[in-house]
Amino acid sequence: MKLVMTLLVRDEADIVDAQIAYHLHAGVDFVVATDNRSEDETTEILERYARDGVLHLIREPGDDLRQSEWVTRMARLAATDFAADWVLNADADEFWLSRGAGLKELLSTVPERFGAVRGAWRNFVPRPDDERLFAERMTARLCTPSFHPHPLSTHFKSAHRARPDVRIGRGNHEALADGLVALRGWYPIEILHFPVRSLEHCRRKYVTQFVALERNAEKGIPGHMAEAYEAYRAGRLDAFYAPLVVDDAALRSGLADGTYALDTRLRDTLRGLGFGEVHGQGRDAATPPPVPEDGARFAAEYTALGESDLGASFGARIDELEARLARLERSPVARVRRLAGSARS
The missing domain is CATH 3.90.550.10 (Spore Coat Polysaccharide Biosynthesis Protein SpsA; Chain A)
Incomplete structure (x- = not known):
């Protein structure tokens, strides 16, 4: 394969x-x-x-x-x-x-x-x-x-x-x-x-994408970017990013109530490939296999994906219909109809 x-x-x-x-x-x-x-x-x-x-x-x-x-x-x-x-x-x-x-x-x-x-x-x-x-x-x-x-x-x-x-x-x-x-x-x-990694990355990611999407207006702003887009238009992207950051106190609280879990699998794998720090483990440090509890947590988490499955299934059809509607609205026939309507009013 x-x-x-x-x-x-x-x-x-x-x-x-x-x-x-x-x-x-x-x-x-x-x-x-x-x-x-x-x-x-x-x-x-x-x-x-x-x-x-x-x-x-x-x-x-x-x-x-x-x-x-x-x-x-x-x-x-x-x-x-x-x-x-x-x-x-x-x-x-x-x-x-x-x-x-x-x-x-x-x-x-x-x-x-x-x-x-x-x-x-x-x-x-x-x-x-x-x-x-x-x-x-x-x-x-x-x-x-x-x-x-x-x-x-x-x-x-x-x-x-x-x-x-x-x-x-x-x-x-x-x-x-x-x-x-x-x-x-x-x-x-x-x-x-790792969708947002730093304030600099947040600015770079969203400003670049928003400028590009505004040039391609028929695509619209994706739903998960709407809040960031509003902040960008208001000149408040830094204020949008700040609440996303989990400081040490918030992390301790989130670990205690199950909001967060510490997961070093990627960190440890990348160390083995020569990225990041070594901390005496050497470059061949192996990622430990998942334990049964992690499998149960994963199963519980992905039950939320039913909604995203429906969203993706219908989203593509909606995007296609919106694009067709936009093309129709730009057509010569549509412009003539609008002009005729304006003349009647």
Whole structure:
């Protein structure tokens, strides 16, 4: 089996090196990456992996954030040009972790009639920034997920069989093609998710995306960004970020009441790959296997994903209908009707 990951990035130098190294270690054979106008060291990091022969780099100059279109292009290339059997459509802030067997071993067990498998986001909360690697600081995981419009919302992502006609939905949550049936209700992959990592990252992430989305108005602002967008328009993005940070006192309280759990699995794996601190463990420190209690917690958490499944299932249809309506409203016939209505009034 050949497993290919797609990756759309812009100014992700604080995380993208670790993200790619992690997934190559976890079983990904090749990466198809799109760099959209990065101005930090992201491009140089991607070019290094390309020179090593494990990454195909696409430079996308567009300034209107056509995420679905660009990820669809990469997913199709994975099938047609890079002989993929399965494809992961990942973001730079995601680390896919198969529960039990490795990623490739897991995907090889999926019955042939199913073409997509879901992974569940497990969100890690921002901590006070001390300039260390994100994974060294951010070891507090949110244990009370819900599907709501917020940066730490619960959602799933899909790994899918490679198809030259696949279409990736908004946010990379769904992979769509005739006969590409999702295996619903099973989440054998945890996606360790670090959506907001520092104040600087918050500004960079949201301002860049909002400017791009405003140029592509037909897409609208995604629900989980609405609060941040309002803060951005009011010049209060710093005030939006501040309540997201979990300080030491809030962490102690949250650990006591079950809101948070300490989860060092990514930190320890990255240390083994040469990222972050070593603390005398050496570079080959192994991540301990999950205990039964963690499996129970995971099962309890992903019951909230039923709402996001419905949202994704209908969201793509709603987006398509809204786009068609926008095209109709811009048509010459619609303009004539509006003018005629104005004349009558």
